[in-house]
Structure formats: C-alpha cells, structure tokens
Amino acid sequence: MFSVLVVEDDFRMRGLIKELLEKQGYSVTASHDGKDAVPLIKERAFDVVLTDLRMPDIDGMDVLSCAKEASPCTPVVMLTGFATVDSAVEAMKRGAYDYIQKPFEPDVLLLTVKRAAEYHRLVDENLKLSAELERCFDYEFVGSGRAVTELKKLVEKVAPLDTTVLIQGETGTGKEMVARLIHRLSPRAEEKFLPINCGAIPDTLIEAELFGYEKGSFTGAAGQKKGLFEAANRGTIFLDEINNASCSLQIKLLRVLQEGSFIRVGGVEPITVDVRVIASCNTDLAKEAEEEKFRKDLFYRLNVVTLSIPALRERKDDIPYLARHFLAKYGKRFSKEINSITPEALAALAEHQWPGNVRELENCIEHAVVIEGGNEITPGSLPREILKKKHYTDPFAHTGVSKLNETEKFLIQRALRVFDGQKAKTAEALGISITTLWRKLKKLNLE
Numbered sequence: 001m002f003s004v005l006v007v008e009d010d011f012r013m014r015g016l017i018k019e020l021l022e023k024q025g026y027s028v029t030a031s032h033d034g035k036d037a038v039p040l041i042k043e044r045a046f047d048v049v050l051t052d053l054r055m056p057d058i059d060g061m062d063v064l065s066c067a068k069e070a071s072p073c074t075p076v077v078m079l080t081g082f083a084t085v086d087s088a089v090e091a092m093k094r095g096a097y098d099y100i101q102k103p104f105e106p107d108v109l110l111l112t113v114k115r116a117a118e119y120h121r122l123v124d125e126n127l128k129l130s131a132e133l134e135r136c137f138d139y140e141f142v143g144s145g146r147a148v149t150e151l152k153k154l155v156e157k158v159a160p161l162d163t164t165v166l167i168q169g170e171t172g173t174g175k176e177m178v179a180r181l182i183h184r185l186s187p188r189a190e191e192k193f194l195p196i197n198c199g200a201i202p203d204t205l206i207e208a209e210l211f212g213y214e215k216g217s218f219t220g221a222a223g224q225k226k227g228l229f230e231a232a233n234r235g236t237i238f239l240d241e242i243n244n245a246s247c248s249l250q251i252k253l254l255r256v257l258q259e260g261s262f263i264r265v266g267g268v269e270p271i272t273v274d275v276r277v278i279a280s281c282n283t284d285l286a287k288e289a290e291e292e293k294f295r296k297d298l299f300y301r302l303n304v305v306t307l308s309i310p311a312l313r314e315r316k317d318d319i320p321y322l323a324r325h326f327l328a329k330y331g332k333r334f335s336k337e338i339n340s341i342t343p344e345a346l347a348a349l350a351e352h353q354w355p356g357n358v359r360e361l362e363n364c365i366e367h368a369v370v371i372e373g374g375n376e377i378t379p380g381s382l383p384r385e386i387l388k389k390k391h392y393t394d395p396f397a398h399t400g401v402s403k404l405n406e407t408e409k410f411l412i413q414r415a416l417r418v419f420d421g422q423k424a425k426t427a428e429a430l431g432i433s434i435t436t437l438w439r440k441l442k443k444l445n446l447e
C-alpha cells in the first residue's frame with residue numbers, strides 16, 4: 001500500500017482529497033499546514049507528498065525543500081490555484097515532480113498520484129538493486145588460481161561445522177573477508193558477526209569491552225554493561241590480529257574458549273554464551289608459540305583448523321581477475337565506462353611485488369579508475385610506485401622491436417650464416433665496408 005502525505009490548509013479540500021485517495025487504497029496522512037507537515041516528513045519517508053502551494057507561515061515551497069532534504073526520492077506534487085501557476089512551475093524547477101491546478105477533476109488527481117507513486121517505487125527499487133550489486137562486489141572472494149580454489153573448498157567444508165578457525169595471512173590478503181564468508185555460509189548467518197581488533201583496544205579497557213561489567217565495578221561504571229561476547233551470542237566473534245593480544249588478554253580468551261563462559265568485570269556469576277570464534281593473525285603464530293611469544297595453550301585451542309591465505313605475489317595468476325573485479329566495482333561507483341586494462345598495464349601489475357596485497361591492488365585500481373580519461377586502464381593511470389620498473393619506461397616494451405645493437409647483431413649473424421662466414425659477401429649484403437664489418441664484429445663480440 002502506498003503512503004501519501006496530503007498538506008492542505010483548506011479543510012474541505014483536504015477531506016475531499018483524503019477520501020478520494022483512500023477509496024483507491026492509499027494510506028493517507030492529512031496535515032493542515034506546513035508547520036504540522038515538516039516534522040511528519042522528517043519522521044518517515046512517504047511514497048508521495050501532495051502539498052498546497054499557498055499556506056500561512058510555512059508554504060508549499062518550504063514543504064518541498066524539506067521533503068527533498070529528508071527523502072530525496074519521494075516525489076512531491078504541488079497543488080496550485082490559477083494565481084500561483086508560475087510558482088508551481090518554479091517549484092518544478094526546484095525538483096517538484098508535477099503540479100495540479102485547482103479546481104481539478106478527480107481523475108487528474110488520481111492519475112498524477114498514481115504516476116508519482118509508481119515513479120517512487122521504481123527509483124526505490126533501482127537504489128536497492130544498486131546497493132545489492134555493490135554488496136555483491138564486497139562479498140565475492142575473487143581468484144581462480146590453485147591456492148584460492150583450494151582455500152574456497154576448505155572454507156565450504158569448515159563453515160557449516162561449529163569449529164574454531166584460525167586465518168593466517170599477510171596484511172590485506174583478505175582475512176576478514178574469509179571470516180565473513182565462513183560466517184555467511186554457517187548456520188549462524190542470520191546472527192551477528194562481530195569483529196574486534198585485539199591489538200587496538202588498550203589493555204585496561206579490553207576486559208570490560210569483551211566481557212562487560214557490573215554496576216559500580218570501577219569508577220565510572222554507572223550501570224551494568226554487556227560485553228562483545230554477550231552481544232555476539234548465537235553469532236560469530238572475529239578476533240582480528242590475535243597475535244597482537246596482550247598476555248592478560250590471551251589468558252582471558254583461553255578461559256572463554258575452554259569453558260564457553262566468562263565473568264563480567266566486578267561480577268561473580270559465570271555467563272555462558274554460544275559464540276563461534278574465528279581468529280586472524282598476520283604472523284606465523286606457530287612460530288611465535290614455539291618462541292614463547294604467544295601462549296602455546298591458546299595457540300592449540302585456536303589452531304583447530306588453520307586457513308592460510310598466500311601473499312598476492314605468490315599467486316600472480318589471480319591478479320588479472322582481481323584487477324578486472326575492482327575495475328567493475330569502481331567503474332560502477334564512479335560511473336565511468338572503463339571496460340578493459342591494456343596488456344602493458346596488466347604486465348606492470350604482474351611485475352609489482354604487492355607488499356599490501358589485495359588491498360593495495362584494490363587501491364591501485366581505484367586510483368586508476370579515477371585518473372583514467374579514456375575507456376581502458378593504461379600504465380599512465382597507474383600509481384607511480386607501480387611503474388618504477390625499467391620495463392615500463394622502455395618505449396619498445398611489448399612492441400617486439402629490440403634495441404639497435406641487438407638488431408645489428410641479428411642481421412650480421414644472419415648474413416654470416418647465409419654466406420658461410422665469408423666477410424666480403426656479408427659486408428656487401430649488409431651495405432657496409434669490410435672494415436666497418438670487422439669493427440662491428442669486434443664491438444658485438446662476434447669474432
């Protein structure tokens with residue numbers, strides 16, 4: 001059912017319009033002037049706003065601006081008497097959807113409102129689809145090389161089982177993305193996924209943050225507060241960068257993992273929660289445990305299933321796919337028709353070492369999409385640091401044309417072979433004197 005807000009100060013006219021629209025199944029909110037209508041518009045998004053133009057205090061123009069600001073896709077139809085038609089036209093210039101001149105035939109009103117409501121539905125649907133499409137870009141774990149294919153298979157296997165997972169990989173390799181993927185493919189998908197960066201919260205706050213506190217447990221604890229573990233109940237908690245967890249946090253985490261329960265700061269009763277734990281680390285945690293830099297007992301608890309995401313430089317076959325994926329994402333976001341990446345630009349991407357991994361590649365393509373004026377990504381639109389390799393400053397790269405002395409060498413060798421090493425005939429065929437030939441043979445190490 002479409003919702004319509006009718007703003008009209010004339011009591012009889014307002015009643016008439018409300019009745020007409022309600023008969024057609026619209027849900028109508030009637031408002032007697034602009035002052036009354038503005039809070040309603042700010043409070044909820046109507047499918048259509050129908051407003052009289054001339055009203056005391058806050059008039060139809062003000063109602064229009066307010067509606068455009070609060071809900072830009074809601075169409076606003078102006079009702080106007082003969083004397084104010086010019087203002088109605090002005091209102092359309094400022095974004096009104098249409099105007100109806102009073103007195104009007106009921107059918108004209110109904111048709112206009114119907115068209116406006118339909119328009120709103122389409123705009124709304126379009127927005128939702130675009131948002132969904134954007135989200136698809138954010139969900140898809142791209143890559144078809146052997147490493148990523150194996151990884152995806154493992155993710156599908158562990159996701160439905162309620163086991164703890166440790167995701168290992170350098171910065172920007174997609175650890176959080178994999179964690180979210182596991183959550184989405186698990187029976188907990190409808191529940192919360194709560195990421196928490198173990199290194200980012202100071203030690204003094206982390207316990208209260210994770211487990212909550214009781215009233216009066218420390219200065220400033222005015223009331224009871226639930227922690228993240230309770231908030232994530234029935235869902236998944238993502239302990240990001242667990243290698244940065246302090247010693248005291250490690251002990252507390254170990255207890256929750258072992259016992260499935262914890263005690264709030266200042267509390268006495270243990271609280272049991274049903275939470276799946278996924279952790280990530282950007283170092284070799286096994287090695288850190290071996291070197292006593294990380295608690296061994298916690299490592300064994302976390303290391304039930306370990307997924308390792310290789311660095312991007314170790315799986316360069318994924319680069320073109322990722323690059324095209326990000327090109328589509330940012331082309332759409334910035335409304336640019338860039339459809340491809342030139343072989344030279346792809347070669348530059350393949351050559352780079354990607355210390356920031358996929359995140360760095362994503363930023364690089366975003367940069368290129370912004371910079372590029374044509375309809376394909378060329379080396380010129382890539383960030384400078386990607387191009388520092390000599391290869392891309394070579395004007396003959398990928399042209400099949402080689403350097404002058406290489407060309408010379410090639411021609412001389414060929415002529416020598418044809419004339420069985422006879423210098424005079426070779427020099428003649430090359431159009432140079434025999435002394436020049438000797439000089440060149442010496443220079444090119446062909447003697």
Ligand SMILES: Nc1ncnc2c1ncn2[C@@H]1O[C@H](COP(=O)(O)OP(=O)(O)OP(=O)(O)O)[C@@H](O)[C@H]1O
Nearest residue numbers: 140141142143170171172173174175176177358359
């Ligand atoms: N295989 C992939 N396909 C598509 N996008 C990816 C892929 N891997 C990573 N990304 C994108 O790269 C960016 C970094 O990913 P993410 O945040 O998951 O990495 P991370 O390993 O958690 O990094 P950090 O260690 O720095 O926290 C994100 O924008 C993510 O969407």
Ligand SMILES: [Mg+2]
Nearest residue numbers: 172175176240
């Ligand atoms: Mg991360």
